Amino acid sequence: MTYQFMQPYTFKNGVTLKNRMVMSPTTTMSSFYDGHVTNDEIKFYDVRAGGPGMIIGEVANVIASGKGFEGELSIADDGDIDGLSRLANAMKRGGTKAILQIFHAGRKSNDSILRGEQPVSASAVKAVFPPDSQTPRELTAAEIDEIIVAFGEATRRAIAAGFDGVELHGANTYLLQQFFSPNSNRRTDKWGGDRDARMGFAKAVIASSQQAIDTYADRPFLLGYRISPEEIETPGIRLADSLAFVDMLGDSTVDYVHTSMGSAHRTSLNDKTDHEPILKQLVQQLAGRKPLIGVGSVEKPADAEAVLEMGADLVAMGREFIREPQWVEKIVDGDEASIRYQISPSELDELAIPRAMQDYLKGAFYSVMHFTTDPSVAVDYQNEAAPMEGFEKKMS
Template sequence: MTKQPFLSSFKFNNGLEIKNHIVMSPMTTMTSFYNGMITTDELNYYAARAGGPGMMITGVANVSDSGKGFEGELSVAHDDMLPGLTNLASVIHQDGTKAILQIFHAGRKSNSAILRGEKPVSASAIAATYPANSETPRALTTDEILQLISDFGEATKRAIKAGFDGVELHGANTYLLQQFYSENANQRTDDWGGSREKRLKFPLAVIKTVNKVVRDYADRPFIVGYRLSPEEIETPGIRLEDSLFFVDQIRDKVDYLHLSMGSYKRTSLNDPSNKQSLISQFAEHTHGIIPLIGIGSVTTPEDVNAAMADGADLVAIGRAFIREPQWVQKVAHNDLKSIRTQISPSDMDELAIPPVMQTYLRESFYSVMQFTDDPELHQDYQNSLAPMEGFEKKL
């Protein structure tokens, strides 16, 4: 057995303990039923990867029907979802892995075809910059905003009932929570927009409601995490200083902060003169207060150690778990040579990758998956956005 330091246990401030510092990243499977219910294919996919990581974060689950961002998306919007979500939490709990349900609303990163004729909604009636043909959303009314805040609370209550160990608020990848904070998407003139502080009102209200639900209904340690993208490339848009300000406002209100970026070595995309890694800059605002989850192109134990040395308390691994479901177990047994660093299209069934997800990986993520039939192995997203950060529209 190897003695990698990241294989030691870790305890959150609220008492929840995980068996190691490794997190399986939230990744889209596109495999849920049309109404958001979990499928057997998804359960098999998660079961194959459970047991190794300290905790696993599911792919996004929408908190309301208007929040659906793509076909095959998981939902936590109705009580009808509870049996399937209970099964999902159960399969993740294999060998002590903790289960975190990522919840979100897609906002303007949807369209009327996905929403069955309904117009997408956002903070303001402004279309997303990318993709180029993004549909112009309808601006939410105050009553609708208040309902969505309640929806996040109800989704959290269902996660508690289903047996999850926490929820992660997906405020990254240009989804609704981020849209409200971004001057690019939020140009309201009421109390929900305007100044940076006013653009914070919606995410802060969601966090407050979710925390109240946890206090009122959780009978066990239950964590609330928040995921954010450090920067936007649009102008106007969120810059690094805005995100660091955001962290300062929420760091005493959530149990962890989870960055979303394609490389743990990422430096600022907007300020080339800033050569300091983003992880280390965020760690300056989180160290000793809440855990920071670092992420991005983590493949080897050396990558994990480097991210932690840079300031990450926990390290999320995504694509490596798609290729190698037993990554943690193989590292623990020093069986490093058997870890798949590439993926053969012929092995995807054996790896319990659902058929729809196989197509998705081949069509939308081909350049970042290290397929064995890819003549160019793209690995470095230190200076650019990666597809998993929401830069490309989901099919």
């Protein structure tokens, strides 16, 4: 069978993907204590490369204060480049393009992870979820400038390491989102205020990364941006806010927009009278200015086709590529019947899943991984938030 998602895609800057399937960021939590790349991470991506047109690698912090969890990649120092180069080479096996997601966790961290330092954010406002979140320290204007520069420096390092692009992680309630959110940003200086003013930090980070690309890239290099369309806190980001933000991205220098949702068919979490899928609304807002990567509970070929039919340009899968590294290859070989849609705990080593990641999948992500040992019915995240979106509490 001929699938639309198997057709190549070329970005406006000339980067061409051999197909429209994207492996979305899947956190392995397996870096060394200092953020250096481990052989476990390299093996994990090498096993999954070659099939999808593009792999977006797990998030890397751009500065020490941005670390959000143990086992997290670092791109905060030139000493990280050699290891990241090995990671990029593994992702690029078989012609797959390699993107590295970069971020600052902001208040989604704690003083244990930061080795005694208080987490920071746009304002000194504690996150609602999880309940044991720590109150962050409000960033000074000078520190904000330092972080903006750090994103540019991280982009330079990604270029040097051989990646084909970087993705700015503005989703899952991390710092870029925290500056846009009326929940976490109560500032009265130029970095706070009304909705347009709260976009200022994201605009500055985009400009910093773009300047690094213009200065250092000797080849077409992608700049992506990931967003979470809504927050469930009050006050918080609502869909109308994200549509305005996406309109800004449509006029910016980014090469693509990537959603973060538990279901590609998600409708508004906050406005239950709005029955139009968010993905379709984002497509309409972008109006062809930027390609959109749709994601969320995509498992079967028909699921991927449905995302493209809603107007997305590319389709991302995360959990399914964890379960089935050869998803694309099996479709190419006409061997769809052998695709894994469940995963056995006994297969985790065979699938090159690092031990730290195994514990996480069997713990916080157990309900979304389709373990063969899980008797419960899979949850449909069309109308509620999923664990992988950074929420600690489901909507009822």
